[in-house]
Every structure is written in C-alpha cells, then in structure tokens.
C-alpha cells in the first residue's frame with residue numbers, strides 16, 4: 457500500500473457515537489458516509505486512545521499515546537516542538553492543511569505554555585488574518601474553537617463569515633467570557649434546539665467549503681496533500697441551524713437507558729454518577745483542578761429532553777454528512793478519488809442515556825471508547841468491506857506514513873494497519889485507551905481484546921471486566937466474580953505486555969555498548 461503521490465484526507469467529527477451511520481442505523485440519514493462505506497471498508501471495532509478531545513487529537517498528530525505526547529488531559533497543550541504527521545509529510549513535499557477544530561491548546565495559557573486557542577486571541581481577527589501556519593506541521597491552517605454557539609467563536613471561521621457579508625455574526629453566539637451560570641445549567645437542555653444562524657453561515661458549511669478550497673490550493677501548488685478536515689459537531693451544546701434542527705422528530709428517537717441495579721458491581725463512581733449531585737461524586741469530581749469535564753450532568757435526566765437532544769445530535773451528523781458529500785464530490789470532479797486515501801472517524805464517543813449517562817469523560821463503555829471508522833482507498837482497501845479487526849486511532853499516523861511510502865520515525869507508537877485495511881487479517885491483538893483525567897483521580901487504562909474489556913484504576917482495587925461477546929451491553933461487571941479470576945489475571949498480564957510492547961523508543965541503539 458505504497459504510493460508516493462498519494463493524497464491523504466482525514467475527516468473527523470467530534471464526539472460521535474459509533475452507531476450513527478445510516479448504513480447500520482436506519483434512524484439516521486447519512487448518505488455520504490454510507491457511500492464511503494460502500495466504496496471502502498467500515499471497521500466495527502475501532503477505539504480512541506483517550507475519550508476526550510485534546511489527548512486524542514494530539515495522538516492523531518503525533519502517533520503517540522497521551523501519556524507519551526504530554527497533552528494527557530483537557531486543559532493541557534500539545535507542545536509545539538514534537539514531530540507530527542503533517543510535519544513529516546511536509547518535509548517530503550506534501551501540502552499539509554488543517555480545516556476546522558484543533559483544540560491542541562487550552563483556553564488558558566501562561567508564559568511557559570502560551571496558547572493561541574484562548575481569549576483575547578480567538579476574536580482578534582487581525583491575528584488570524586496573519587496566522588495561516590506553520591502550526592504543528594500544517595503549512596495551512598484555518599481553525600475555530602467553539603462548539604455550537606459558544607463564545608469561543610472567532611478565528612478563521614469569523615473571517616469567513618465577514619467575507620460572506622455576514623458582519624453581525626457575533627449576535628448569534630454567546631459572549632466571549634465564560635458561560636453564565638444559567639447557560640451552563642442549560643448546556644444540555646437547550647430548548648428550542650433550533651439555532652437562527654443560517655445553515656450556509658454555520659461552521660459545518662465553512663469546514664466543508666474550506667476543505668475543498670485547500671484541496672485546490674494543493675493542486676495549484678502541484679503537491680500531494682494531507683488535509684485534516686476536522687468537523688466540530690455533533691459535540692454539544694445541542695443546537696443547530698434549520699433544516700437540520702427539525703429533520704428528526706424527537707418522538708422517533710430511542711435514547712439509551714439505565715438498567716436498575718446495573719452499577720451495583722461497578723466501581724463506586726458509576727453509582728454516584730447516576731445519582732444527581734451525589735455529594736461523594738461531586739467531592740471526587742472536584743478534588744483535582746479542572747474537575748471532570750464533560751460528564752457534569754449525569755443522572756436524573758429527563759427522557760423527553762434526551763430525545764430532543766438526540767434529534768438535534770442526529771441533525772448535526774446529517775448536516776456534516778452533507779458537507780462530507782461536498783468533499784467527496786470535489787474529489788470526483790478533480791479526478792482525485794483514485795489517488796486519495798480517505799479516512800473518516802471521530803475523536804471519541806458519546807453517551808445518549810446509555811447506562812444512565814450523558815456526554816463523556818470517565819465511564820469506559822463502548823458508547824464512549826468505540827468510534828465510527830471508515831477507510832476508502834480504491835484498489836487497495838476492499839469496497840463494501842466490514843471488518844471487526846481491532847483499530848486504535850494511534851495507528852493512523854504510522855499507517856498513513858506507510859501508505860505514503862515513508863519510513864515512520866523510530867519514536868512513534870501505533871501499529872501499521874495496512875494489512876488489516878487491505879483485508880489480509882488483523883494486526884492488532886489488543887487496544888489500550890488511556891484516561892488520566894485528573895492529577896490524582898480518575899486515572900484509568902482500558903484494555904480491549906476481540907472479546908473482553910478490562911479497566912484498571914490507578915488508585916483503587918475496583919475495576920471493570922466485561923465479556924463483550926456474552927454481555928454486549930456491558931451490564932455485568934465480572935471484576936470481582938470468583939468464576940472469572942483466572943481470566944482477569946490473564947487479561948492483566950496481556951495489559952502489561954501490550955503496554956510494554958507499545959512503549960515508544962526514543963532513539964535507535966547505535967552499537968552494542
């Protein structure tokens with residue numbers, strides 16, 4: 457699978473549940489992602505290296521797990537001296553571009569760790585007019601930081617709106633400071649979930665349009681391209697432009713649910729999470745700086761509100777799908793489809809009521825760890841394929857470099873998935889998802905094998921062991937079950953070996969001594 461003139465197009469969404477592809481879920485309409493599935497291979501067992509934004513996004517850039525690249529949790533920064541996939545490709549003559557969400561840097565910086573993804577920079581459009589890259593190896597950058605109508609709007613997206621004559625864009629977004637208490641309370645209960653921002657001015661349209669523009673820039677420069685088209689949705693807040701906001705009827709939605717008693721065998725924080733404002737949970741959640749991000753509204757969730765959230769979430773996905781169609785059509789029109797490796801995935805999953813949970817963060821169920829993952833490369837990757845080979849997003853940089861005919865640097869992690877993508881069999885025996893959420897709390901690692909899932913916690917003897925074959929809904933934690941202690945021991949050994957085998961090597965051994 458080597459081609460030195462190969463284009464690489466990585467399309468990602470943010471926080472997309474794996475079961476949101478129309479080809480397998482008749483409730484949702486995603487004709488363009490379905491097309492990608494029919495022309496490529498869909499992987500049903502792909503996992504994130506971390507279930508939050510910055511750590512996984514930094515992994516996609518570096519080919520390193522979060523514990524190695526250093527952006528180990530939200531609110532950290534990926535340091536800019538680290539080698540990246542686009543940087544390596546750029547050195548080989550590639551045009552490298554990023555359009556859409558970055559979140560490589562935090563909303564606050566300091567002298568030692570400056571950030572440009574923060575205020576006042578975000579709304580300083582003169583800054584972004586000058587700032588086009590290089591940034592993390594991308595020659596060309598067009599980025600924006602908000603989700604939905606958050607006040608973090610700005611960057612190249614705001615410039616684009618102004619160039620379209622949409623001068624009063626700020627009226628459609630929150631104030632640039634932190635969300636008000638009222639707003640925070642309503643983060644997942646926005647009603648109505650319709651946004652009066654016209655959809656042609658929405659950042660999803662911007663991402664699609666500018667992805668095609670960067671492809672054309674690469675063509676004009678007569679270079680192969682590596683472009684990361686990074687869509688912001690369907691990350692909450694749940695609000696989207698029409699017609700997408702009304703596309704799905706909340707009454708037709710079937711959110712996940714809580715099975716009474718299901719958390720009795722789970723570590724304590726599972727029970728606390730579904731009990732609204734349980735004092736132990738909130739004490740734990742707030743013990744470390746930054747607390748738990750993204751899971752602050754568990755439990756006591758109104759099912760009708762959840763259905764509305766889900767209808768909006770589906771609308772966001774279908775809107776993105778339309779823009780993905782624009783990108784795929786542009787590849788066709790430019791005669792690039794045959795020479796472009798396209799991967800679609802997301803940074804991590806999302807809860808829509810499953811196990812009594814919403815959003816993300818610290819509960820390592822399949823809803824959160826497993827991601828949609830499609831690979832299209834005509835003539836190389838089987839069309840219409842469905843594969844259960846294990847994948848981890850950390851594998852993408854190494855596999856992209858391999859596909860481009862480049863030797864990966866010695867220090868990167870991940871496995872070259874080329875044989876698996878070509879339908880020649882699995883190359884990964886197990887996948888690890890790290891989650892070092894706070895300094896001292898909610899530090900866990902999950903091992904996933906073809907059949908089992910094991911989660912160990914750094915500060916607790918409690919853990920999780922699920923048989924994904926016998927118990928696909930993960931309702932019966934076997935961690936303390938006396939009949940499964942041999943299996944647990946074997947999986948703990950496999951976890952240790954998997955970690956050791958995937959340790960990065962920082963430099964070659966030059967001689968015997």
Ligand SMILES: [Ca+2]
Pocket residue numbers: 470471508509510691803804
């Ligand atoms: Ca994310």
